[in-house]
Amino acid sequence: MKLDDHLELEKRIELLLADPAYQGHPLHEALSEIWELFRAKLARVERITKLSDAYQLMAQKGTVSMSERFEKEIRQLERIVRISDRYQEMMQEINAALVKAATHDPLTGLANRTLIIKRLVQETSRASRSGHPFVLAMLDVDYFKQFNDRHGHEVGDRILLSIAQAMRSSVREYDLCGRWGGDEFLMLFPETRLPEANSVMERLRHKVQDMELIVGSDALSISVSIGMTEYLPEESFSDTINRADLALLEAKRNGRNCCFSA
């Protein structure tokens, strides 16, 4: 039955019920009762439909606000992760800077005693395993104290810096240049024999000798004395250092600006 027919029927029934000609007829009474019942049922169905629609709407709204909150939480989490990662990066950079500060000489940027000893321990055990020795060279600036006294510490620092620069430019990537203390430097050549190291050190010695350090109207010529030695199997690295030191002393005794091996 179509909606129009429905409305038509309802209108017809209402007209019939209102017609005084049918009042008192037993069918009028029955129709009137069934009509009331129908109206009541219809009202109930309408109410249920309305309620059900309202619930549906509410649930829908709830889902929307839930997903909004969820989205917001996700956004916040993403930001926390991003910021947290950046803090981690910052800490790593600070850590790296601290490690560098703890293992390098602040003036020359060369390895400090801590790092030199660490490398010596590694190289000693590597040399023992492989049977390939390393060469250790000690360098000392000739007459450094006089330069310092005569021209001041600033000039002393410049001398140390230029020697560090010359050292760095003379070695391979896996060799180590360090400042042992004061005006004493140390160089470590892994997997190297004396003759090879000797030619590197001779080149370095010439490089330093040819350097001119301009101070005011003076051009200072500087030189270094060098003592070196090869690591001997089974010995401790302090034995190696002591031997290099003795060779250095020998170089000093023999007029400085020279290379001695022991």
Added chain:
Amino acid sequence: MDDLNIPASVSTPAIQSNWQAGTLAMQGDSYPENSYELFSPVFEWLQAFLAQESKPLSMELQLVYLNTSSIKFMMDIFDLLEDAHRKGASVAVNWRYDRQNERIAELAEEFKEDCTFPFNIIAKN
């Protein structure tokens, strides 16, 4: 509400509040074992102040390192300020950082991103 005056520790920042002046200040690193314990009083103080006072509130920050849970709490704090700001309260954040450490400024910028209230990132020497 009592003012806060929490001294710094190795892993927690120093925190001072001044109800009278309308300021809350934090300085230092924050990676506490229990960040809830550290930040709850701060959060409560801010909530109480914003609920009861109509005078301006400023947060004076000199924070350096924050761990993840501290980041979360700082965001919640800024959300609280943002809500107050949208309701008409006068709130501001002044985040000072060491000029030597530009990274802190970048991180403060990240925090600032969603804030519409005055959020100043100031270099100090």
